Amino acid sequence: MADMDDRTMAANGASEGDAFHDECGVFGIFGRQDAAAIVTLGLHALQHRGQEAAGIVSYDGTQFHIERHIGLIGDTFTKPTVLERLKGTRAIGHTRYATTGGAGLRNVQPLFAELADGGFAVAHNGNITNAMTVQRTLQKQGSIFTSTSDTETILHLVATSREKDFISRFIDGIRQLEGAFSLVALSSKKLIGCRDPLGIRPLVLGDLDGSYILASETCALDIIGARFVRDLKPGELVIIDGKGIESRFPFEEQKPRFCIFEYVYFARPDSLVEGRNVYDVRKRIGAELARENPVEADLVVPVPDSGTPAAIGFAQEAALPFELGIIRNHYVGRTFIQPTDSIRHMGVKLKHNANRRIMEGKRVVLVDDSIVRGTTSQKIVQMVRDAGAREVHMRIASPPTRSSCFYGVDTPETSKLLASRMSIEEMAEFIRVDSLGFLSIDGLYRAVGEAQRNNEVPQFCDACFTTQYPTRLADHEGADNVRTLSLLAAGS
Numbered sequence: 123m124a125d126m127d128d129r130t131m132a133a134n135g136a137s138e139g140d141a142f143h144d145e146c147g148v149f150g151i152f153g154r155q156d157a158a159a160i161v162t163l164g165l166h167a168l169q170h171r172g173q174e175a176a177g178i179v180s181y182d183g184t185q186f187h188i189e190r191h192i193g194l195i196g197d198t199f200t201k202p203t204v205l206e207r208l209k210g211t212r213a214i215g216h217t218r219y220a221t222t223g224g225a226g227l228r229n230v231q232p233l234f235a236e237l238a239d240g241g242f243a244v245a246h247n248g249n250i251t252n253a254m255t256v257q258r259t260l261q262k263q264g265s266i267f268t269s270t271s272d273t274e275t276i277l278h279l280v281a282t283s284r285e286k287d288f289i290s291r292f293i294d295g296i297r298q299l300e301g302a303f304s305l306v307a308l309s310s311k312k313l314i315g316c317r318d319p320l321g322i323r324p325l326v327l328g329d330l331d332g333s334y335i336l337a338s339e340t341c342a343l344d345i346i347g348a349r350f351v352r353d354l355k356p357g358e359l360v361i362i363d364g365k366g367i368e369s370r371f372p373f374e375e376q377k378p379r380f381c382i383f384e385y386v387y388f389a390r391p392d393s394l395v396e397g398r399n400v401y402d403v404r405k406r407i408g409a410e411l412a413r414e415n416p417v418e419a420d421l422v423v424p425v426p427d428s429g430t431p432a433a434i435g436f437a438q439e440a441a442l443p444f445e446l447g448i449i450r451n452h453y454v455g456r457t458f459i460q461p462t463d464s465i466r467h468m469g470v471k472l473k474h475n476a477n478r479r480i481m482e483g484k485r486v487v488l489v490d491d492s493i494v495r496g497t498t499s500q501k502i503v504q505m506v507r508d509a510g511a512r513e514v515h516m517r518i519a520s521p522p523t524r525s526s527c528f529y530g531v532d533t534p535e536t537s538k539l540l541a542s543r544m545s546i547e548e549m550a551e552f553i554r555v556d557s558l559g560f561l562s563i564d565g566l567y568r569a570v571g572e573a574q575r576n577n578e579v580p581q582f583c584d585a586c587f588t589t590q591y592p593t594r595l596a597d598h599e600g601a602d603n604v605r606t607l608s609l610l611a612a613g614s
Contacts (some may be wrong), residue, residue: 146171146172146216146217146218146219146231146245146246146247146338146530147165147168147169147170147171147172147216147217147247147337147338147339147342148168148214148215148216148245148246148247148304148305148306148325148336148337148338149161149164149165149168149214149215149216149306149335149336149337149338149342150212150213150214150215150306150308150313150315150335150336150337151164151212151213151313151330151333151334151335151336152211152212152313152333152334152362152363153211153212153332153333153334153364154211154212154330154333155211157180157208157210157211157212157213158178158180158187158205158208158209158210158213159205160213160330160335160346161178161180161213161214161215162178162195162199162200162205162215163345163346164215164335164337164342164343164345164346165178165195165199165215165216165217165342166195166196166345167339167341167342167344167345167390168217168337168338168339168341168342169194169195169196169217170388170390171217171219171247171338171339171388172216172217172218172219173194173217173219174192174218174219175190175191175192175193175217175218175227175230176190176191176193176194176195176198176199176215176216176217176218176230177189177190177191177215177216177218177230177231177232177245178190178199178208178213178214178215178216178232179213179214179215179232179234179243179308180208180209180210180212180213181210181211181212181213181241181308181310182209182210182211183210183211185241186234186241186243186308186310187207187208187209187210188232188234188243189204189207189208190227190230190231190232191204191227191230192227192230195217212308212313213308214232214243214245214306214307214308214313214336215232215245216230216231216232216245216246218230218231219532228268228269228270229269229270229271231244231245231246231271231273232244232245232306232308233245233269233271233273233274233277235277235281237277237280237281238281239288239291239309239310240309240310241309241310242277242280242307242308242309243307243308244273244276244277244305244306244307244308245273245305245306245307246273246276246303246304246305246306247302247303247304247305247323247324247325247338247530248301248302248303248304248305248318248322248323248529248530249272249301249302249303249528249529249530249531250272250273250275250276250299250300250301250302250303251300251301251302251528251529251593251594251595251596251597251598252298252299252300252301252594252596252597253272253275253299253301253597254596254597255596255597256275256279256298256299257274257275257278260275260278260279260282263282265278265281265282273305275299276295276296276299276305276307279294279295279296279298279299280292280294280295283295288309288312289312289361292307292314293359293370293372296316296359296372297372297373299318300593300594300596301318301322301528301529301593302318302320302322302323302381302529302530302593303316303317303318303323304316304317304318304322304323304324304325304338304354305325306325306336311363311364312361312362312363313334313336313361313362313363314359314360314361314362315327315336315354315359315360315362316354316358316359316360317354317355317356317357317358318356318357318373319356319357319373319374319375319376320356320357320376320377320378320379320380320583320592320593321354321355321356321357321378321379321380322379322380322381322529322530322583322592323338323381323384323529323530324338324339324353324380324384324389324395324396325337325338325353325354326338326339326340326343326350326351326352326353326354327350327351327352327353327354327360327367328340328343328348328349328350328351329348329349329351330343330346330347330348330349334362334367335348336354336360336362339389339390339393339395340393340394340395341390341392341393344392350394353395353396353397355371356376356378356380357371357372357373357375357376358370358371359371359372377579378581379580379581379582379583379592380396380582380583381529381582381583382566382567382570382582382583382584383520383527383531383584383586384400385398385400385403385404385407385569385570386404386407386491386492386519386520386566387428387491387492387520388531391404391431398570398571401431403569403570404431404432404435404519405431405432405434405435405438406435406568406569406570407431407432407435407519407520407561407565407566407569408431408432408433408434408435408436408437408438408439408489408519409435409436409438409439409569410435410561410565410566410568410569411432411435411436411489411517411518411519411559411561411565412435412436412437412439412440412517413439413565414559414561414562414565415517415559415560415561416440417440417487417515417517417557417559418485419440419442419484419485419486419487419513419515420442420443420484420485420486421437421442421443421444421445421447421480421481421484421485421486421487422436422437422440422442422443422444422445422486422487422489423445423446423447423448423480423481423486423487423488423489423506424444424446424448424488424489424490425448425474425488425489425490425491425502426446426448426449426450426474427450428490428491429488429489429490429491429519432489432491432519433489436487436489436517440487442487445477445480445481446477446480447476447477447480447481447486447506447509448474448475448476448477448502448505448506449474449475449476449477450473450474451472451473451474451475474502474505475505476505476506476508476509477509478509478510481506481509481510481511482509482510482511483510483511483512484511484512485511485512485513485515486506486511486513486514486515487515487516487517488502488503488506488514488515488516488517488555489516489517489518489519490502490516490517490518490519491518491519491520492518492519492520492523493518493522493523493540493541493549493553494523494533494534494539494540495534495538495539495540496540496549496552496553499516499553500552500553500554503516503553503554503555504554507554513556514554514555514556515555515556515557515558515559516550516553516555516557516558516559517558517559517560518558518559518560518561519561520560520561520566520587521560521561521562521563521566521584521587521588522541522546522549522560522587523539523540523541523586523587524536524539524541524542524586524587524588524589525539525542525585525586525587525588525589526539526586527585527586528585528591528595528598529583529585531586533586540552546558546559546560563575563584563587563588566584566587567581567582570582580592
C-alpha cells in the first residue's frame with residue numbers, strides 16, 4: 123500500500139493512485155510562549171496523516187494570527203518569518219490530505235471565523251457524513267459557505283445556535299453532526315477538544331510542563347518531550363483555559379467503534395493508540411497472518427515501509443529469514459519531475475528497487491498491509507520476479523478491502539476496489555503471484571487483543587472490510603458508495 127512517497131505524490135494530484143490516503147492530523151496547546159513553534163513540531167510528527175497542506179491559528183490575548191500553506195510542514199512553517207507572525211500562548215494546527223475535489227488554500231484548516239463572541243478556529247480529523255444535508259439547511263437559512271470543507275459546517279452550527287453561552291452553542295452545534303470527528307478548536311479564552319460518540323478517530327491529551335496539549339497521536343507528544351496523560355474518551359469534550367481542564371460528555375453514550383485500520387496502517391508505529399502500541403499490534407498481525415496462511419518459502423520480504431512490522435511478525439512466527447529484499451528511495455517527493463515517457467513509465471521503480479542478491483533463485487513471501495486497486499502490487503511482484511525470485515507469494519496484513527470509507531479516509535469507489543469485484547484466486551492471477559493470502563477479520567481482532575469479532579455490534583469500525591458501517595450515511599443514501607460527500611467535504 124502507500125508509503126510516504128505515495129502520499130506526497132497523491133497530494134500532488136495523483137488521486138487515482140493505488141492507495142488509501144490518510145485523513146488528517148490535529149494538534150493544539152494552551153499556555154506556552156512558544157505555542158506556534160510547539161504546534162509546528164507536533165504537526166511535523168503527524169505529517170504521515172496528511173501531506174497536501176497545513177495551517178496554524180494562534181491567539182496572543184488581543185488578536186488571532188493565521189497561517190495556512192500548501193505543502194509539507196518542513197517546507198513552509200519552518201521559515202522564521204512564518205513563526206514570527208504566529209504570536210501568542212495558545213494555538214491549534216492541522217495537517218491535511220484532501221479528498222477528491224477539495225484541493226486549494228480555501229479548504230486548508232484550521233478554518234477561522236469572527237462570531238458574535240469573537241474569533242473561533244476549528245480543525246478536525248474525520249468526515250462528517252451528514253455535512254451536505256446540514257449545509258443545505260443552513261444555506262436556506264442564509265448561511266454563506268466560503269469553502270468546500272465539511273469542517274466549515276461546525277463554524278456555522280456554532281454561529282447560528284441560539285444557546286446562551288459559547289460552550290453551550292458549541293455543544294449544540296456538534297450534537298447535530300454524524301460520522302467521525304476528532305477536533306480541536308480555539309476561542310479567545312479556551313482550547314477545546316472533542317471526539318465523536320463512537321470515537322472513530324484518535325485524540326489524546328498531553329502535558330508539557332503544565333501546558334495541556336491535544337494531538338491525534340502520541341508520537342506528536344514524544345517529539346516535544348510532553349507527557350502522555352490519556353486518550354480522550356469517545357464522546358468526550360474537554361475545555362482548557364487558564365483555570366485548568368474540564369471534561370464533559372454531551373452525547374448519548376454509545377458503544378465505541380474505533381477505526382481498526384489505524385492499527386493496520388494509518389497510525390505511526392511508535393504511537394500508543396487506545397492503550398496499544400501500534401508496532402506491537404502490527405507484529406502480532408504478521409504472526410496471525412503466518413498462522414492462517416502458511417507457505418513453504420525461503421525468506422520474508424516486506425513491501426516498505428508500511429509492511430515492515432507485519433513482515434517481522436510473519437518471519438518470526440514462520441521461522442523464516444527476514445530480509446530487506448526491496449529497498450525504498452525516501453527522496454522521491456512531490457516535486458519530482460518526469461520529463462519523458464520512458465522515465466514516467468518506470469513507475470514504482472522511482473520509489474522501490476529490488477535487492478537482487480537477496481532474492482535471486484529464492485521462494486519469496488512479500489508482506490504488505492493491504493491491496494486497493496492492485497496496480498502497485500502488480501508492479502512490485504514483477505520487480506521481484508525480474509530480480510530472479512523463483513516463486514512469489516503475497517501475504518496481506520488485513521482482510522480484503524471491499525468497501526469505501528466515509529469516515530475521513532480517501533478511498534476509491536467500491537467498484538474500483540480489487541476485492542469488491544474479484545475472488546482471492548482471481549486477485550492472485552491479476553497481480554501474478556504464486557499464492558495470495560489475507561488476514562481474516564477474526565485474526566485481525568485477535569491481533570488487537572480481542573478473542574473474536576462481535577458480529578452483532580463489532581468492537582471496532584471495520585466497514586472497509588465488512589461493509590458494516592457504524593453510523594447512518596445521510597449524504598450517501600442511494601449513492602452506491604460513490605464518494606459524493608468527498609466531493610464536498612474535502613478537509614477532514
